[in-house]
Amino acid sequence: xxxxxxxxxxxxxxxxxxxxxxxxxxxxxxxxxxxxxxxxxxxxxxxxxxxxxxxxxxxxxxxxxxxxxxxxxxxxxxxxxxxxxxxxxxxxxxxxxxxxxxxxxxxxxxxxxxxxxxxxxxxxxxxxxxxxxxxxxxxxxxxxxxxxxxxxxxxxxxxxxxxxxxxxxxxxxxxxxxxxxxxxxxxxxxxxxxxxxxxxxxxxxxxxxxxxxxxxxxxxxxxxxxxxxxxxxxxxxxx
Numbered sequence: 001x002x003x004x005x006x007x008x009x010x011x012x013x014x015x016x017x018x019x020x021x022x023x024x025x026x027x028x029x030x031x032x033x034x035x036x037x038x039x040x041x042x043x044x045x046x047x048x049x050x051x052x053x054x055x056x057x058x059x060x061x062x063x064x065x066x067x068x069x070x071x072x073x074x075x076x077x078x079x080x081x082x083x084x085x086x087x088x089x090x091x092x093x094x095x096x097x098x099x100x101x102x103x104x105x106x107x108x109x110x111x112x113x114x115x116x117x118x119x120x121x122x123x124x125x126x127x128x129x130x131x132x133x134x135x136x137x138x139x140x141x142x143x144x145x146x147x148x149x150x151x152x153x154x155x156x157x158x159x160x161x162x163x164x165x166x167x168x169x170x171x172x173x174x175x176x177x178x179x180x181x182x183x184x185x186x187x188x189x190x191x192x193x194x195x196x197x198x199x200x201x202x203x204x205x206x207x208x209x210x211x212x213x214x215x216x217x218x219x220x221x222x223x224x225x226x227x228x229x230x231x232x233x234x235x236x237x238x239x
Contacts, residue, residue: 012142013140013141013142013145014095014117016141017095017139017140029204029208030075034208034211035211035212035215036204036207036208036210036211036212036218038211039207039211039215039218039219039222040201040202040204040207043200043201043219043222044166044200044201044232045079047198047200047232048164048166048232049083051196051198051232051233051234052164052234055162055196055234055236057160057236058129058130058160058161058162059129061080061083061084061085062084062085062086063089063129064085064089064129064130065089065091065127065128065129065130066080066085066089066090066091066128066129066130066131066132067091067092067093067121067123067128067130067131067132067156068090068091068092068093068131068132068133068134069093069094069118069121069131069132069133069136069149069153070093070094070095070118070133070134070135070136070139071092071093071094071099071100071103071113072094072096072099072102072103073099073102073103073106074092074102074103074106074107074111074113076132076134077090077092077103077107077111078106078107081107081108081111086110087107087108087109087110087111088110088111088112090107090110090111090112091111091112091113091114091123091128092107092111092112092113092114093113093114093115093116093118093121094115094116095115095116095117095118096115097115100113100114100115118133118136118149118152118153119145119148119149119152120148120152121152121155121156123156124156125155125156126155126156126157126158126159126161127156127158128156128157128158128161129157129158129161129162130157130161130162130163130164131153131156131157131161131162131163131164132163132164132166133149133153133163133164133165133166133167134166134167135166135167135168135178136149136167137149137150137167137181137189138167138168138178138179138180138181139177139178141177141178141179146181146185146189147189150189150190154190154193154237157237159237160236160237161236162234162235162236163190163193163234163235163236164233164234165186165197165231165232165233165234165235166230166231166232166233167180167181167230167231168180168181168229168230169181169182169183169199169229169230169231170203170229180229181231183195183197183231186231186233186235190235192237192238193235193236193237193238194235194236194237194238195233195235196233196234196235197231197232197233198231198232198233199225199228199230199231200228200230200231200232201222201228201229201230201232202218202221202222202227202228202229203227203228203229204229206221206227207221207222
């Protein structure tokens with residue numbers, strides 16, 4: 001192990017993630033025809049905009065330059081456009097070429113999209129007002145790659161820029177390819193930062209069943225902390 005270089009670990013982890021995603025079965029969990037996805041997306045929108053509204057130490061949303069790592073097909077990027085961000089101020093990166101191809105089909109041409117590894121961003125220092133990650137860190141099992149990815153996110157942020165965090169804090173017993181990120185680990189990944197987190201998101205297995213029968217019951221259960229599985233947060237340097 002002592003002879004393995006960091007770049008080899010990074011390549012190995014990237015290859016593992018590529019394989020994991022390539023063998024995942026196609027389903028409609030993230031289709032707008034899925035009631036659970038609709039309700040979860042509405043809840044996410046409210047929580048994100050509420051957290052950003054409460055966080056005053058930032059430019060207006062319409063002026064922010066935003067990077068999303070692990071952008072997938074560009075769902076969050078399109079959401080930010082709906083929330084007032086100009087397409088030319090949005091950048092997405094993902095290691096999966098099929099996701100970048102899909103994002104290019106669905107996002108406006110002005111959105112900048114690149115295939116690449118978030119642990120080694122080809123972007124200049126201090127160029128972004130916000131860096132977003134959504135379920136990226138839970139997909140990275142190697143702590144050193146998590147640490148390097150966090151370091152890169154901070155590097156490309158402007159001095160008072162913010163990280164928008166959205167990820168599991170619980171483990172999925174049916175999926176060994178992901179691992180939740182606890183509060184203490186988030187704080188260790190972003191030292192000398194103010195970390196504000198809130199619990200969100202009804203546990204997906206429960207949500208998928210309940211949403212088919214009652215949106216009111218879904219919303220009620222979604223408010224119970226012991227049934228929530230994600231942290232949504234804003235991270236900002238304290239110095």
